[in-house]
Amino acid sequence: MNSSVSTKPREIPATTRPRYRVTAPRVFRSEWAKFWSLRSSWITLGVAALILVAFGFIASASFDPSGAAAQPAVGPAPASDAVGLALTGTSLAQLAIGVLGVLVAAGEYSTGMIRSTLTAVPRRLPVLWSKALTFAAVALAACAVAVLAAxxxxSTQVSGTSAALSLSDDGVLRSLAGAALYLALAGVLGVALGALLRSVAGGIAALVASLMIIPGLTSLLPDSWADTVGPYLPSNAGDAMMSLHQSSGALSPGAGLAVLTGWVALVLGGAALRLVRTDV
Incomplete structure (x- = not known):
């Protein structure tokens, strides 16, 4: 009996590997999960909210109706209404929110994780838009709650005084919404600066300079120049958005929103241009 061994190779059934498309919603979900996986996100948002509520409470509790109208020799007049008192901590909260925005964008460059991110999303720009949109949504929601709480x-501390206001009073809700929106845009500005400079230290330095140092330096300019340039700086535009009463020479709330949005769009555009034209 002859026996023969078949040398024909076995056919392995073909398996179909799933194909995954990189879409904008999937990139957004990825950035959303990445944001909440960082402990610094929770801590910094909590610090910003605590600053708003604590400083608002302290300013309201120490409010003196008899001296509220006194103009100091140097610096702006103290707040004389419940909205201004509640928003006393905004200048510090904007730094916390802005620094977190810088970390969201520049942190991946400092660790080298940006290479993996851009390998998964070769078109690149959806990563930047998703980071900015994720941060804007989270910051706006968190700041809206913190501003309302402040x-x-x-208000419980100034009830019955000349500073007392309620949510139904004219302009109060608009000022509170403007404050929350300003803080969120300040955070997105941090994201844009971090993506543009690709350095945590450089992004934070640029953020502090644009929001605090440069507005202070405008006081050294001649009055005609300061009155022309000052209102269009990011922080001054933000003040116009959340002020209950507009001072002379300041922008209207709508104009302040347009100016601040323009600054954010300009820096985001620069970050997008660098992202598509240079290697990581």
Whole structure:
């Protein structure tokens, strides 16, 4: 009996590997999960909210109706209404939110993780837009709650005084919404600066300079120049958005929003241009 061994190779059934498309919603979900996986996100948002509520409470509790109208020799007049008192901590909260925005964008460059991110999303720009959109949504929601809490807590301290206001009073909701929107845009400005400079230290330095140092330096300019340039700086535009009463020479709330949005769009555009034209 002859036996023969078949040398024909076995056919392995073909398996179909799933194909995954890189879409904008999937990139957004990825950035959303990445944001909440960082402990610094929770801590910094909590610090910003605590600053708003604590400083608003302290300013409201120390409010003196008899001296509220006194103009100091140097610096702006103290707040004389519940909205201004509640928003006393905005200047510090904007730094916390802005620094977190810088970390969201520049942190991946400092660790080298940006290479993996851009390998998964070769078109690149959806990564930047998703980072900015994720941060804007989270910051706006968190700041809206913190601003409202600061106002409600502070209002209990000035009840029955000349500074007392309620949410139904004219302009109050608009000012509180403007403050929350300003803080969120300041955070997105941090994201844009971090993506543009690709350095945590450089992004934070640029953020502090644009929001605090440069506005202070405008006081050294001649009055005609300062009055022309000053209102269009990011922080001054933000003040116009959240002020209950507009001072002379300041922008209207709508104009302040347009100016600040323009600054954010300009820096984001520069970051997008660098992202598509240079290697990581």
């Amino acid at each position: 106002f409600l807590v502070g």
